[in-house]
Amino acid sequence: MTTARTWAPVAVRSAARRAARDPGGLAVSAAFYAIVASVLSTLWRTATHSHGGVIAGYTAVQLTWYFYFAEAAVTALNPRQIEITGDDIASGAVAVDMLRPASVVGMRIATEFGRCLPRLGVCTVIGSVLAWLISGAPPRPVALLLAVPALLLAVLCNLAAQHAVAGSAFWVRDARSAWFLYQKLVFLLGAMLIPIEALPLWLHRIAEVLPFVTMAYVPARLAAGHVEPQLLLLQLGWLAVLMVAAVTVFDAGERRLQVVGG
């Protein structure tokens, strides 16, 4: 088994190059992102204007930047990643990955991360331009700079968690419905649809202690102008936990995998 330092950068780079060579796919992703993020930010901006200018501590300008970044962090990923990985496990296709002298889950996360990078870049640029045109300059440029690494960490946290969940297919053989439930958890508890400060206190408390906040809320909160670098540490902590979980699930699953035929 070679170390991740050898194969991970290669996997990320080659997947990113492949994704960047599909301008049609990128254009559709970008257009879809622009529509979703614009609708959500319009909804919240309208609500803010009819609510005295501030909701849950956010102004209309802050909420505009918030939703463009929250949506970029989530749209960059394939929403059905859990289903795809689960199908590969259930069908036995994952056995091919096991022939490589590299961690199966590590290679899959690295490849998918590379695939997300062009989409994330395009969405972030488009989102920033739209947010600027619609509402004005970013509330605090320093916080916006922090949001850039936060976006990358958000995607990594999300991918690690998705693979940990998809690994359940080693036992249950079907993770198709899981992606639906998982996605909704990111939408609500990850604060993609509604900032956690706007949730009722009991739900806010639950969201705070779950990893979903690292996947949309953190980059969004930073882009909204809150200089809170400790949020990056929160992401790093959860990333370590989620990666360990994904590796543990896959290691245990690979030991019990039986594939008939080929």
Added chain:
Amino acid sequence: MKAIRATMRAAVTDAWANRSAFWTQLAAMALNDIVWILFWVLFFGKVGTVAGWDRTRVLLLLAMVTTGAGVVLGLLSNARRIGQLLVNGGLDAALALPVRTLPYLLVRRVDAVNLGDVAFGIGLFLVACHPTPERAALYVLGATAGALVLVGFLVLVGSLAFFTGRSEAGDLGFQAVILLASYPVDIFSGATKALLYTAIPAAFVSAVPARLVDHVTVGDLVALIGAAAVFVALAVGTFSIGIRRYTSNSLWTRA
């Protein structure tokens, strides 16, 4: 017509064959819809009303869009895949059959997951939208007209693949119309709002039908029925013109 009915029966039987998957998918969609209700409850709990919309009106909007879109995406599931079928050669198998191609394609596949939307929409209307015989009749009329607008729009944007050779416009059109139909139309203004009544007719899929249930006006009724007729005619026309210039991809797949 007999062949189309038989095709639809076969598609329903196909979806129903794996009972556990059928019910799991139905439950998954119901759960998805419940999350959206939760979002709107939380949202309006925080902000009160927005652009004249409150929780009750949005729940009616949600009931309308889940019912209309559920019928289209569940029973006429291929409506959203017309572009992909054209590009991937899925049309070839249908062309060889002695039936009209577009109706056959539309009824060929049933998606159980979206039938969960229909059940959910009806349930939501009965529970949260103050049903009376008059409102129920308007709800059925509105959902039917909204479904016609939606299927017309999806076939129209999917058929663009005949001319462009790519299916992305259809995919994007599908995502856009469903998304925009799920939000109150009055939060938008100017050109965006005009777009929702014309090029991407999301307003006719949900907001106008929902408005009819609350307050019938001749103007809304005529506009809704007119929009349904226009989009169905445009879809049939575009598909018919497109299929005349279609050349096979020489791929043989299941439509």
